[in-house]
Amino acid sequence: MRALAKTHAGPGLKLIDVPEPSVGADEVKIRVLRAGLCGTDLHLEQWDEWAASVVHPPLVIGHEFYGEVTEIGPGVTSVQVGQRVSGEGHVVCNECRNCRAGRRQVCIRTNSVGVNRDGAFADYVVIPASNVWVQPDDIDPDLGAVFDPLGNATHTALSFPMAGEDVLITGAGPIGVMATAIAKHVGARHVVVTDVSDSRLDLAKAAGADRVVNVAQQRIADTQRDLGMREGFDVGLEMSGNPQAMAEMIDNMNHGGRIAMLGLPKDDFPVNWGRVITHMLTIKGIYGREMYDTWYAMSSMLSTSPHLKQAVQSVITHRFPAEQWQQAFETARSGQCGKVIMDWS
Structure with missing residues (x-):
């Protein structure tokens, strides 16, 4: 499959061919249709001091996405093949004090999609079923791809x-x-x-x-x-x-x-x-989204306010096919844009 990856420690990214990820117990495999570019991705491409301190190449980057479930692992009952979904990018341990107290957004062992584990700038991404957010069938794919920043x-x-x-x-x-x-x-x-x-x-x-x-x-x-x-x-x-x-x-x-x-x-x-x-x-x-109160709040607001939905969609100003990822990054880095979306379909 295609994947935009940090192949080595240093500036730059490469669009390469890698094996499709396998799905394990309690995990879900998603065919990525759209992915949003984030400031985090710009840091990783540039390879600044922060990126060098947290990323261990090789790594597929990207954490804002929308796609279709193609496979579910053993034990998954909350998600079905064929559903359209977005994903919460913070994978938590479920064992620390905060997780056990229901404050998963402040888990001390948060593992981030596209930063600490392979991400969504690829044809497929695998995440825990608990991180999957099932979307309405009629949601615009571009809107589905910006639920992560909308959650912020x-x-x-x-x-x-x-x-x-x-x-x-x-x-x-x-x-x-x-x-x-x-x-x-x-x-x-x-x-x-x-x-x-x-x-x-x-x-x-x-x-x-x-x-x-x-x-x-x-x-x-x-x-x-x-x-x-x-x-x-x-x-x-x-x-x-x-x-x-x-x-x-x-x-x-x-x-x-x-x-x-x-x-x-x-x-x-x-x-x-x-x-x-x-x-x-x-x-x-503030860091990330409250898991999962924020997801319920933004889905409810969008479903009841056409004006809010229109305003959120208006933030998306540029769209590029995945093969034009360099132009997408240049546009996002210019600051003369809103949200930049890459099409992986």
Whole structure:
């Protein structure tokens, strides 16, 4: 089968031919139809310090996908051959304290598809049956492929009550744009989104943002005044991993404000802890999706809101056949795009 793999320690990837994976007990084999490109994949292709510390080649990468079940292993009763599915990319141990307490998203032995085990940039991928999310038969394949990042957006956006609140989202990448749509869906009052890319800010505006701010040209405080906000933001969603974005978010939060932080910084950076303390701010780290409350939440929201579904699908701006993976990676790395999808059908 075709597979996009990290064949050796160092920059680059190769589209190679490898044997189809075998399915074991309690596992499911899936024919990949669509796969989404993620920032993690760009790190792996580039082979930065983080990638070198976690990946042991050879490895098939990719963890955002949608496909059709072609085979089930012994003991599988929850999934049937022929079903269309997405997959939760975090494989957990089910034995640590967090897993046993029902907090699987904070498993201390999380094994990630496409990072620690062979992933979905291939014709077939094998994952545990418990990680399979069965989709409606009529779901658009592209939409099915972005449930992983949509889950990140949902987990982050729903971390704190948001109805009637003023929300600041820093970072208008695909997840930030999805979070914008979710914030409006659940009843936020004002949603302000920041970035330095006008094209990405246009996506956020189309997804429902009340104001977008190019922070290379404007300040968030000016937008607060334009909106008539006499106090700071109630909820902040940090999606960029940019130190300056985090600093400006903290400066513009209301007393008692709550920040959910998904964006992963490249390096350590200072934080104005004095303001965090005196303004009694809450900062919560977000990683992945709650297993599996987030999956139920996003499926329910999409099934009841055509507008939200349309907004999520609008994030997908580029599509490439798998053989054009290099162009797909170049487009994703450019920053002048939303979500990039590769077609493996």
